[in-house]
Amino acid sequence: xxxxxxxxxxxxxxxxxxRAIALSLAGNGAAVIAADRDLAGAERTAAGHEAITxxxxxxxxxxxxxxxxxxxxxxxxxxxxxxxxxxWDEPGPFMATGEDFWQRVVDINFLxxxxxxHAFLEPMIAxxxxxxxxxxxxxxxxxxxxxxxxxxxAKGGVIAFTKSLAREVARHRINVNCxxxxxxxxxxxxxxxxxxxxxxxxxIPFRRVAAxxxxxxxxxxxxxxxxxxxxxxxxxxxxxxxxxx
Numbered sequence: 059x060x061x062x063x064x065x066x067x068x069x070x071x072x073x074x075x076x077r078a079i080a081l082s083l084a085g086n087g088a089a090v091i092a093a094d095r096d097l098a099g100a101e102r103t104a105a106g107h108e109a110i111t112x113x114x115x116x117x118x119x120x121x122x123x124x125x126x127x128x129x130x131x132x133x134x135x136x137x138x139x140x141x142x143x144x145x146w147d148e149p150g151p152f153m154a155t156g157e158d159f160w161q162r163v164v165d166i167n168f169l170x171x172x173x174x175x176h177a178f179l180e181p182m183i184a185x186x187x188x189x190x191x192x193x194x195x196x197x198x199x200x201x202x203x204x205x206x207x208x209x210x211x212a213k214g215g216v217i218a219f220t221k222s223l224a225r226e227v228a229r230h231r232i233n234v235n236c237x238x239x240x241x242x243x244x245x246x247x248x249x250x251x252x253x254x255x256x257x258x259x260x261x262i263p264f265r266r267v268a269a270x271x272x273x274x275x276x277x278x279x280x281x282x283x284x285x286x287x288x289x290x291x292x293x294x295x296x297x298x299x300x301x302x303x
Contacts, residue, residue, distance in 0.1 A: 059282045061088035065135040066281070068092055069115060069174055070144030072099025074244035075194060078270035079141050079277050084109040086278065088139065091130060117144055117170030123177045136185055139281045140178050142171040142216075143194040149250060152207040160208050167212035172219060179227065188231030192280045193220045194273070197240045197300045200292070205254075213238075217292055224290030233289040235280040240296025241267040263298035 066083045070076030071092035077099075084090045084107050093115035094100040100112035113130075116122040130137060146166045148159070171193055182189040198206050199213025217236055224234035241247060241258045247267060250258075259267060276295050279285055294300050 059086050059278050059284070061086050061139070061281070063087075064138045065089045065130075066091070066139035066141065067130070067137050067174075067178060068141045068143055069117065069170070070094060070142075070194075071103050071112075072096040073103075074246065075239060075242060075270045075273045076141075076143035077103045078274040079143055080104075080110055081107070082271065082274040082278055083139065083141075083281065089135065091126075091135070091137075093126060094144070115174075117173060118165045120173060120177075123173050127177045127181070131181055136187070137178050137182060138187065138189045140175065140182075140189070140191045141194070141277055141281070142174055142191070143277075144170055145194065145196070145213075145246070147206060147209040147246060149205040149209075151205065155208065163208045164212050164215075167209060168215040168219070171216050175219075175223065179232070182232060183227070183230050186230070189233075190281045190285075191223070191232065191234045192277050193234070193236045194277070195220070195236050195238045195292070197238045197294055197296050200238055200294065201300050220292065221290045228289055233280070233285060235285065235289060236292045237273060237276045237280065238292055238294045238296070239268060239273045240294065240299045242273060243267050243269055258299075261299060262296070266297065268295060268297060 066088045068080040071080040072094035080090050080092045090110045092100045092103045093113045097114045104110040104112040195216040196213040198210035203210050220236040
């Protein structure tokens with residue numbers, strides 16, 4: 059796949075899946091803005107890669123998002139690929155959680171996608187050149203996940219948001235699709251109890267979790283011209299753990 063002369067913004071690019079996506083797009087020719095609230099982590103992603111620029115971005119702040127968008131535009135970068143990969147959770151029983159936790163989960167995992175998409179769609183539509191948006195949800199949002207109830211609800215919202223937005227912006231030749239990872243070797247996965255990690259691995263037909271690069275491969279497909287007639291779709295990358303249509 060060739061993304062030469064394209065500019066991509068990847069949120070959550072400081073680690074895990076977001077980092078793998080930023081590196082894969084840059085490796086195939088894109089100029090990538092690795093955006094994250096963890097600026098030091100984003101800078102580590104960008105280190106040694108001339109095609110990657112680290113940028114601070116707080117998904118919970120409209121001002122932070124607008125500033126980033128305007129500065130990217132002022133630097134001459136018309137964003138044609140937007141990947142909403144940022145996410146956060148602390149797994150645990152639903153009845154042990156409360157309002158502050160719920161709000162943070164929704165703010166980052168759902169409203170973050172909404173805010174960033176709204177901001178970057180404005181210049182994308184105005185330019186009239188089309189574009190690609192890829193949202194990272196989760197199979198938790200498709201089939202549920204014990205211990206991740208509010209997170210699953212937020213990711214389910216991302217799936218519905220993807221489909222509805224795809225309908226609205228298709229007239230502008232902007233494709234909007236969604237990748238739903240299953241268990242993946244990320245910092246979040248490593249916060250799970252060892253016995254839960256082992257149980258998850260045993261339940262996956264391939265008997266292993268995904269590498270972040272394998273999620274990035276699916277994102278590259280949706281961001282490429284190979285997916286030019288695909289929009290509003292949800293792709294599970296779970297090693298066969300979830301096979302619901």
